[in-house]
Amino acid sequence: MLHEKTIDQLISIHEIYHEPNVTEFKRGREILARYPDAKRIEVASHNQISELFGFEGSVEDWLWNKKNVLILGSKKALSARPNTRSSHWVAPSQSNGCAMSCSYCYVPRRKGFANPITTFVNIEKIAGYLERHAGRQGKKLIPDAIDPQYWVYEIGENGDCSADAAICDNVKDLIGLYTTLPNAKLTFATKFVNREMLNYDPQKKTRIRFSLMPHKMSKLVDVRTTPISDRIAVMQSFREAGYEVNVSFAPVIYYEGWLDDWRALFKEMNEVLDDETKNQLATEIIFLTHNEQLHDVNMLWHPKAEDVLWRPDIQQVKYSQTGQRNVRYKNNLKREIVNELVNLCTEMIPYCTIRYAF
Structure with a gap:
C-alpha cells in the first residue's frame, strides 16, 4: 500500500x-492564473525579501512558508x-528553493535559510541558452563515468524538480527540449514522487535520480x-x-546500526525492482556535510534531527569555497565507513554502478 504525499499536501499556495x-512572461501569467486566490505581494527582486530571507522571524513559520x-x-x-560528478554541466536554474524541508539541505543557506520555491518565469530564455550551449559542445566522443554517449546537464541543483513540476511546466519544457538535442541529456535528483x-x-534523455x-x-x-518505499516502488x-x-545515496548519515539499516534498504531494492530497472541503475554515494549556521536554525524547529x-565527537571542520564553516566526518572514520558502504553495495546490489563515493 503506497502512502505517497500528494501534490495538494505538499503545496497549497496562499x-x-x-x-x-x-506578467510580461507567458509562464508568469500561467502561474498567476493557476492560483487566482493567492495574495500577491510585489517585490523589487526575488532574492531580496526581508520577511523571508534571513532567519529572524521566519523559523517559527518555516513549514508554513x-x-x-x-x-x-x-x-x-x-x-x-x-x-565532474553526476553531470558535465550545472545548468542555470529554472527555480531555486524547495517545498520540502530536509534538515540537512544546503540550499537554504543561499537565501538566508527561509527558502520556499522561487520559480523563474523566463523559461524560454533559459531553454534558449541551454540549446546554444549544448550546440557549442559538439558530439561527445569519449565515454566517461558520467555518461557513455551524451553531455549531461544537471537542472535540479538548487531545488527538487519533481516539486517544481507541480507549480508549472518549466521542468516539462526542459525535458522536452533535451529530446531534441542530439548530443545532450538532463538529470536531476528527487525526493518526491510526482x-x-x-x-x-x-x-531516455532524462536521468532521474531517486534519493534513497x-x-x-x-x-x-x-x-x-x-x-522511501514509495520512491523505490515507482522506479x-x-x-x-x-x-x-x-538512485542517489545521499546524504549518508553515520549512527549506531547504520550499516544494518542500509542492508535492509538494499534487500528491499532487490525484492521490488525488476531486472530491467536494475540493469540500468547507477548511483553516487555522498556522506553528510553539515553546517554550523544551519545547525543553529534547526535547533529552533527540528532539534531531534540534530x-x-x-x-562534534566524530566530525571535523571543513570551510567551504564561500568561507562557511561546515563539518564532515573525520578523515579516518570517513575512509572506513565509505569503504564499508561501497563493499555492501558490491555485495548486495552488484548491478548498481557506483559513479563515485566520498
Missing part, C-alpha cells in the same frame, strides 16, 4: 511574492558551470518528502515511461 514584470509561499521572478545571469511526470515522454536512505533515518530528516514505472532511472546530524 501568498505569491513576485517581481513587477512577471514551505507549503504556502511561492516566489516568482526572472533569471538574470545565465551560465552553465562545469561539473506521477504527472510519467506523461512527459522523455525518450534507510527508512528510519529518512523519517527523521527527510521532512515533507515521499516515503519501474518511470523507467517504463522513458526515463533513465538512477542528534544525528551534529556530531
Whole structure:
C-alpha cells in the first residue's frame, strides 16, 4: 500500500511574492492564473525579501512558508558551470528553493535559510541558452563515468524538480527540449514522487535520480518528502515511461546500526525492482556535510534531527569555497565507513554502478 504525499499536501499556495514584470512572461501569467486566490505581494527582486530571507522571524513559520509561499521572478545571469560528478554541466536554474524541508539541505543557506520555491518565469530564455550551449559542445566522443554517449546537464541543483513540476511546466519544457538535442541529456535528483511526470515522454534523455536512505533515518530528516518505499516502488514505472532511472545515496548519515539499516534498504531494492530497472541503475554515494549556521536554525524547529546530524565527537571542520564553516566526518572514520558502504553495495546490489563515493 503506497502512502505517497500528494501534490495538494505538499503545496497549497496562499501568498505569491513576485517581481513587477512577471506578467510580461507567458509562464508568469500561467502561474498567476493557476492560483487566482493567492495574495500577491510585489517585490523589487526575488532574492531580496526581508520577511523571508534571513532567519529572524521566519523559523517559527518555516513549514508554513514551505507549503504556502511561492516566489516568482526572472533569471538574470545565465551560465552553465562545469561539473565532474553526476553531470558535465550545472545548468542555470529554472527555480531555486524547495517545498520540502530536509534538515540537512544546503540550499537554504543561499537565501538566508527561509527558502520556499522561487520559480523563474523566463523559461524560454533559459531553454534558449541551454540549446546554444549544448550546440557549442559538439558530439561527445569519449565515454566517461558520467555518461557513455551524451553531455549531461544537471537542472535540479538548487531545488527538487519533481516539486517544481507541480507549480508549472518549466521542468516539462526542459525535458522536452533535451529530446531534441542530439548530443545532450538532463538529470536531476528527487525526493518526491510526482506521477504527472510519467506523461512527459522523455525518450531516455532524462536521468532521474531517486534519493534513497534507510527508512528510519529518512523519517527523521527527510521532512515533507515521499516515503522511501514509495520512491523505490515507482522506479519501474518511470523507467517504463522513458526515463533513465538512477538512485542517489545521499546524504549518508553515520549512527549506531547504520550499516544494518542500509542492508535492509538494499534487500528491499532487490525484492521490488525488476531486472530491467536494475540493469540500468547507477548511483553516487555522498556522506553528510553539515553546517554550523544551519545547525543553529534547526535547533529552533527540528532539534531531534540534530542528534544525528551534529556530531562534534566524530566530525571535523571543513570551510567551504564561500568561507562557511561546515563539518564532515573525520578523515579516518570517513575512509572506513565509505569503504564499508561501497563493499555492501558490491555485495548486495552488484548491478548498481557506483559513479563515485566520498
